[in-house]
Amino acid sequence: GESVGLHLPTLSVQEGDNSIINCAYSNSASDYFIWYKQESGKGPQFIIDIRSNMDKRQGQRVTVLLNKTVKHLSLQIAATQPGDSAVYFCADLINKFYFGSGTKLNVKP
Amino acid sequence: DTAVSQTPKYLVTQMGNDKSIKCEQNLGHDTMYWYKQDSKKFLKIMFSYNNKELIINETVPNRFSPKSPDKAHLNLHINSLELGDSAVYFCASSQWGDSEAFFGQGTRLTVV
Numbered sequence: 181g182e183s184v185g186l187h188l189p190t191l192s193v194q195e196g197d198n199s200i201i202n203c204a205y206s207n208s209a210s211d212y213f214i215w216y217k218q219e220s221g222k223g224p225q226f227i228i229d230i231r232s233n234m235d236k237r238q239g240q241r242v243t244v245l246l247n248k249t250v251k252h253l254s255l256q257i258a259a260t261q262p263g264d265s266a267v268y269f270c271a272d273l274i275n276k277f278y279f280g281s282g283t284k285l286n287v288k289p
Numbered sequence: 290d291t292a293v294s295q296t297p298k299y300l301v302t303q304m305g306n307d308k309s310i311k312c313e314q315n316l317g318h319d320t321m322y323w324y325k326q327d328s329k330k331f332l333k334i335m336f337s338y339n340n341k342e343l344i345i346n347e348t349v350p351n352r353f354s355p356k357s358p359d360k361a362h363l364n365l366h367i368n369s370l371e372l373g374d375s376a377v378y379f380c381a382s383s384q385w386g387d388s389e390a391f392f393g394q395g396t397r398l399t400v401v
Contacts, residue, residue, distance in 0.1 A: 214388050223379050223392025267330050277322060277390060279332040
């Protein structure tokens, strides 16, 4: 069936480096994507979204890139900090709140 | 003020018992959700209510029964608890059509 999913279960980066978390989707009709961050012991929290009429959207230290040709999006975190350690989920509006598995980001000091 | 609050935060109970988890949101949203997150962090939607009406009902055992007395509350009742029900349950709310959902802190249910 249609799905939205993440490539890697765990990503480890050095503090100060940039992080890239990838996500693939299968439904060509998907036109809106959402990223959530879940810190340990807390519920997921909205980070950023992007519509399919955009290739890139920037927030504070985060950038979302969308490649509709290969049905892929990524979340880039600049100058990763210990506070960025969390599980990251992507979801699309069609499967609006179907999160599936996330990617756990570990930030090494 | 907590936007989405769940009680209890921790729940340990024996197999076969019946338990309830309560959820309240003070954001004025019209849609509420229950999610289950397993030990591998897989976050799966269980139910969704919009204006007190059930709109999403995933493949969940009928031992799980959501109840929405009003738009601000969505409670989850679980009958005959099983070991496999052990997980963290999250309540969330949103305004229908908005991209952002607000999650509660979660209820860690342990069935022994």
